[in-house]
Amino acid sequence: MSREFRFDTWLRPARRRAAGEVMLLGSPLVLVLAGLGWAVVGGVLAAGLLLTSGTALGWVAIRRAGRLDRDWLVRRLNAREVQLEDSAGLVFAEGDLAPLERVQSGRIAERIEAIDPVSLADDWPKRGILMAWALGAVALAGIAYWQSESSAPPPPAPATQATDATLGPPRLTGQRVRIVPTAYTGLPARVSDSLDIRAPAGSRIEWTFAFTPQPSAAALQLIGGQRLPLERTDEGWSGSLRLDMPALYRITAQGMRESQPAHRLEPIPDEPPQVRVIEPASGLVTMQPGQRSWRVVFEASDDYAVDRLARLTVTTAIGEGENVRFTESSRTVTGMGEPTRRRFVIELPLASFGLQPGSDLVVQLTVADTRDPDPQVVRGPGVILRWSVPEPQQAEGLDLMAKQAMPAYFRSQRQVIIDTEALIKQRDRLSADEFLVRSDTIGVDQRLLRLRYGQFVGMEAEETPRPPLPTSDKDKPAEPEHYDGDGHDHGAEPESPVFGDLGNITAEYGHVHDESEAATLLDPETRKLLKAALDAMWEAELNLRSGKPEAALPFENEALGYIKQVQQATRIYLPRIGSQQPPIDMTRRLTGKREGIVSGGARLTPFAIEDAVPATAWRALSTTNEIDLAGLESWVRSNSPRIRDPLAVLAAIDALRSRPASRALREKLRGELWVVLTRPPAQVRRRDDGGALGRRYSEGLR
Structure with a gap:
């Protein structure tokens, strides 16, 4: 009988029983921890706690089973069977035995073979296991009940217009708004009591209203848009809408006399991701002698999440002049860090690009966010690694002009x-x-x-346009097109022209x-x-x-x-160009002739308003004249990107439409339009007169 076979055979049942006991006793605790994580944060934390606590429980079970070794087996056999004569250790001894010990070991081994190895394992702690699972079940039930109560929408909050009247026209007595952002944002659903809603674009807005007494029909009326009917449910009148465009809405009900105020629907647009270069500090880096690799670190940030995978574009420009060869390749890189801010670390082996002196290596990173559908893709700034060309030797003499x-x-x-x-x-x-x-x-x-x-x-x-050739003396200009002082070098007038000197004809009569x-x-x-x-x-x-x-x-x-x-x-060879001023015409000195010297002077261009709709309405609001509110509203909707808060302007227009004679509403709309008006360009300011001393000096000159 081999020692290894007997040792493994007798320990295996006991070790399995010990590991199973730990797993059964600790599993309820693992499930309770995962349930708490799911109730507090969500599935991500629950999965993390389940994996972590399960791993810890498995490690404890392995350690517990590892304690059952050869010494434990010898002690258990000797304590169980008296006929083994406390000699079970001789059967599992590691060293050589004496002749008498070998005889005793053979006798004891025959007795041990008659024992079932499963009988050596401890009994299952049934009471402890039942108690652990009972407590775990109670804890899980409590967590589930708490989660159902917290996730259930609260009852509609009392409306500000609520009254105790139960008869008469319907009145709004309760309201609740549930905002469910799109899944890619990772934001949880929330409940708001305010009817002015500002949420991520694409969110689902769910309204619940309570009226007293109950109307026969109710709806949400988008100002200048569609009408959303509300459905009667057990909780009240409910309706939902996807938030894509900014708008104003009003609550209406059949038989409601008072006009409800307008409320805002303002989507928060999803901003594109931003990419910046962390390393190197400069956009242009010079390759160092003996450099084998190049490290580039990009950081991408987004308001919700940046995709973990990005595309790196590497462009090489090898050669000079018309012989430049451009090669572009791309690869996928993985970012690290939080979803809203990831870092992409790239190590580029320079030997694989075949760079030469005068070559450039350009690296750009293209990232995307997690918007679904149509993720926003942004290409970040480029970083250039340049292998500089050695400077040529310094030249002397005429070579300096080359x-x-x-x-x-x-x-x-x-x-x-x-x-x-x-x-x-x-x-x-x-x-x-x-x-x-x-x-x-x-x-x-x-x-x-x-x-x-x-x-x-x-x-x-x-x-350069060329003037037409004159056809008669009448077509010739009274003043020559090129005159002294026009900025061209006409040269000095020759003292005595030489007949036949063709080389000076162009210089004398032409204009080069x-x-x-x-x-x-x-x-x-x-x-x-x-x-x-x-x-x-x-x-x-x-x-x-x-x-x-x-x-x-x-x-x-x-x-x-x-x-x-x-x-x-x-x-x-390049020309030797110096500072050559035009010659001074001595005949014009002190004559007062200003032809060709001073231009017509600066002129003020009147400012023309490109779109006078808001300016006309702003001026009309200061009087009692009628205002084209429909045209003003159409202008605001078509020019909403250039307006800081278009919903505020639309709300002021809607309020004035219901009460056109209200002076306070006219002033409010006038104030909203003031920030919309196109600002005139910078005005010409009067020069400072220098104060009292400057004015006294000016009066003295007069």
């Missing part, structure tokens, strides 16, 4: 090509008009790019808008390439504006090829 890096203008021809190729692929899915508009839009982008490039070869902007140095920024070969690129851009623009992107694509690629060759130019 611009080593290409300007930002040379960056968008490739994007024009990408847009054109995408438009060609979408031709079958677009209508003819939409296709033409999209093609024309790309043509405009090509034109703007061509004009930017043209600045480097002295080309003027095409938007571009600079000679600015028009020759590039060397002749680079200038030739850039002009070829401009010609190709012109052809591409012509086809794009005509709705022919397929014909424009070859010219776009040709222009891109020329631009790449321009990028490979070793130097681009």
Whole structure:
């Protein structure tokens, strides 16, 4: 007989009985704790208490069963059977036995085999188990009764208009409003005695009213809207409505003489989530030498709850100029923390993105709230990790005038090509008009790019209007368009013109808008390439504006090829531009002529009211004139987003409609309209006269 087999066989029944005893005695306590959590907070706390207390009870049961070891088994056998001669320990001994001990162990083992292992376990504590479950059942029944009493709606509260009269027209004697927010908010239902309701948008509003005497019909009348009939129940007159739009309502009943005041229905809109960057502190971070990973921490907050899962968008920009390659990827990240404020911690291994000097890594987080349906999705701010390009060596002499890096203008021809190729692929899915508009839009982008490039070869902007050529002497202006002091450099008048000096004809009689140095920024070969690129851009623009992107694509690629060759130019020299003031015309000094010096002067533009409806009503309320309340109410409803409290204005309009001659109600509506009126722009203020000293000085000058 093996020691291991005998040991496990004899201990297993006793250990199961001990663990079961602990579980049966402690289970009622676990259920009572879970019931208390459900009654106080809800199912979430009940599940948490059930899991925690159940785990603790299981741990206690395991510890209780673990106390039954080999020593306990030996003591129980020796105490139960006298015929074992207190030698049961020899059967389960761990070490080697002496010859006499082995003989005694064999004799005792034969006697032990005749004993049933189940008989060694303790008896079930039936009385204790019954008492524990009885007490648990009583506690659970009490909790259930308490929860039913607390969740039951209270009786309608006495209304402010309640009287002791039992005869006559119906009067409102009781009221109760139960507000049930939507499930995604996580807010519990509540009961309010006030008829002015402010609750989350989408909540279900349930009214219960008591009338004395009972009317034949009752309803809720939304001012300017629908009529909601009330149903007769055991508790009173009940009705419900989903709160989506702000409105005013009034309680009406059949035979009710007095008009009830208007009450507010104001939904609280669900705000979109907010995303901010916790780490790093700056939106642009420079990559450090030897850096292997990048840690970014976002925090998202919402008025109710932020979705636990968010989408991280990672964009890499590798390369320079037209050779920049953009790659975008996304992944799902999990937030930590409370539902209303979650943190998203991201560790990005930089080796997997293939960054190079001059590259950018942009990270953005897109989060959503838990609104159901149509959750609100917000894309947070981007954080940039930049691998800086090493600074070039310092140059001397004429090299200081050289611009080593290409300007930002040379960056968008490739994007024009990408847009054109995408438009060609979408031709079958677009209508003819939409296709033409999209093609024309790309043509405009090509034109703007061509004009930017043209600045480097002295080309003027095409938007500058040119005056028509005169057809006779009568059409010539009396004053020349360009005069001294107009801001252009006309140069000094030559002392003696030289006949045949063609080089000075333009400078003497013409008017040059571009600079000679600015028009020759590039060397002749680079200038030739850039002009070829401009010609190709012109052809591409012509086809794009005509709705022919397929014909424009070859010219776009040709222009891109020329631009790449321009990028490979070793130097681009910039002009030496200093502070050059126009020459002073000595003939105009002390003459009093102001032509071309002072403009017409500043003029005050009268302020025009865009919508005069509230202003007209505000002025009419100060008199006894009639007011178009229907038109004013329509204006308030259509312009409610720009009004701080539109329901207050509508309530004042409704009160004045019932009593148009009331001076107090007219003043109240006038006060509400005052905050609605459009404020005029800043006025021109009179300059300070300097006080008594300034006035005395001014009088002395006179």
